[in-house]
Amino acid sequence: MTDIPATAGSADLHRPFATTTAIQTDLDGPVLRIRLGATPEDNTFTVALLDDLLAVLHALHDRPDIRVLLLTGAGDDFNLGAERTEFQTALAHDPTGTALRRMNDKALRVCEALENTHAITIARLHGRVIGAGLALASYCDLRAGADDCRFRMPEVALGLPPAWGGAMGRLIAEAGVSHIRELMLTGENFDAAAAQRLGLLHKVAPRDGLDAAVDSWIRPLLRRAPEALVLTKRMLNGYARAARTAEVGLLDAHLLSAHLGLAQTGQSAPPPAPVPS
Numbered sequence: 001m002t003d004i005p006a007t008a009g010s011a012d013l014h015r016p017f018a019t020t021t022a023i024q025t026d027l028d029g030p031v032l033r034i035r036l037g038a039t040p041e042d043n044t045f046t047v048a049l050l051d052d053l054l055a056v057l058h059a060l061h062d063r064p065d066i067r068v069l070l071l072t073g074a075g076d077d078f079n080l081g082a083e084r085t086e087f088q089t090a091l092a093h094d095p096t097g098t099a100l101r102r103m104n105d106k107a108l109r110v111c112e113a114l115e116n117t118h119a120i121t122i123a124r125l126h127g128r129v130i131g132a133g134l135a136l137a138s139y140c141d142l143r144a145g146a147d148d149c150r151f152r153m154p155e156v157a158l159g160l161p162p163a164w165g166g167a168m169g170r171l172i173a174e175a176g177v178s179h180i181r182e183l184m185l186t187g188e189n190f191d192a193a194a195a196q197r198l199g200l201l202h203k204v205a206p207r208d209g210l211d212a213a214v215d216s217w218i219r220p221l222l223r224r225a226p227e228a229l230v231l232t233k234r235m236l237n238g239y240a241r242a243a244r245t246a247e248v249g250l251l252d253a254h255l256l257s258a259h260l261g262l263a264q265t266g267q268s269a270p271p272p273a274p275v276p277s
């Protein structure tokens with residue numbers, strides 16, 4: 001695993017391009033692999049992971065030679081979602097929900113940076129892909145999954161609307177509002193075959209054939225004119241964004257924290273307050 005060298009003379013770029021405590025980077029010519037989590041046990045989303053991912057994505061602006069960005073997970077699962085202790089502690093110490101809102105804003109910046117990077121982004125999914133993990137993957141241009149993938153959006157069961165990364169709109173753009181409504185409201189598990197039918201996975205392969213499936217995308221992508229790919233990606237994202245709503249901005253932090261508190265005590269949430277006229 002090789003760290004990406006810093007651009008000559010740019011000290012600021014050194015840190016973002018290095019393997020950190022939260023992510024592992026590996027540059028292979030024009031392909032940058034980012035493994036979420038430094039060890040196989042690190043498979044939840046922490047603020048440190050968001051910070052490191054954002055730094056790498058920003059640094060990519062200055063590296064047009066990096067043409068493909070591959071996101072993978074560590075260990076048995078791609079990602080188990082937001083680190084529960086971290087977001088529950090954020091709420092416990094700040095019952096107004098501001099800290100949670102700040103975390104979600106950061107997640108939104110990461111997702112938008114992923115959406116806007118010139119590199120073609122590929123999510124390589126395996127094992128469990130839960131909550132924030134699915135949200136992040138939805139922002140990738142292409143998604144390949146092992147046939148053992150299991151997906152779930154458990155936010156509502158935790159007392160929260162699924163707001164992470166503003167992904168509700170992105171998921172709807174990818175899979176359609178009817179399917180996403182069912183998956184978000186019920187929080188039910190779904191497998192790789194279902195994800196492929198919904199358009200959340202473009203390709204499904206056995207776990208030991210997943211790298212070959214991803215490589216079969218990378219080879220032709222590297223033969224295409226970069227300008228044509230970037231413009232096409234921008235145009236496609238324009239259509240996806242048109243379907244997006246400003247759900248993150250609509251969230252009421254007070255309501256959100258009250259709901260999480262109720263979820264923790266096992267009570268049901270009260271009806272929302274009437275909208276003031």
Ligand SMILES: C/C(=C\C(=O)SCCNC(=O)CCNC(=O)[C@H](O)C(C)(C)COP(=O)(O)OP(=O)(O)OC[C@H]1O[C@@H](n2cnc3c(N)ncnc32)[C@H](O)[C@@H]1OP(=O)(O)O)CC(=O)O
Nearest residue numbers: 044080081082083084130131132154155160161162163164
């Ligand atoms: C809230 C926002 C975004 C989100 O992402 S919400 C989604 C958060 N994720 C979850 O709620 C997943 C919770 N985990 C589970 O449901 C289960 O752990 C599992 C993934 C189905 C695995 O179940 P299993 O029975 O196989 O194993 P364990 O339950 O014993 O878990 C193993 C081990 O992993 C730890 N763990 C799992 N998920 C998390 C997590 N999200 N954060 C922290 N730790 C997690 C679990 O505690 C166990 O650890 P041990 O040390 O072994 O006890 C924001 C928004 O949308 O706005």
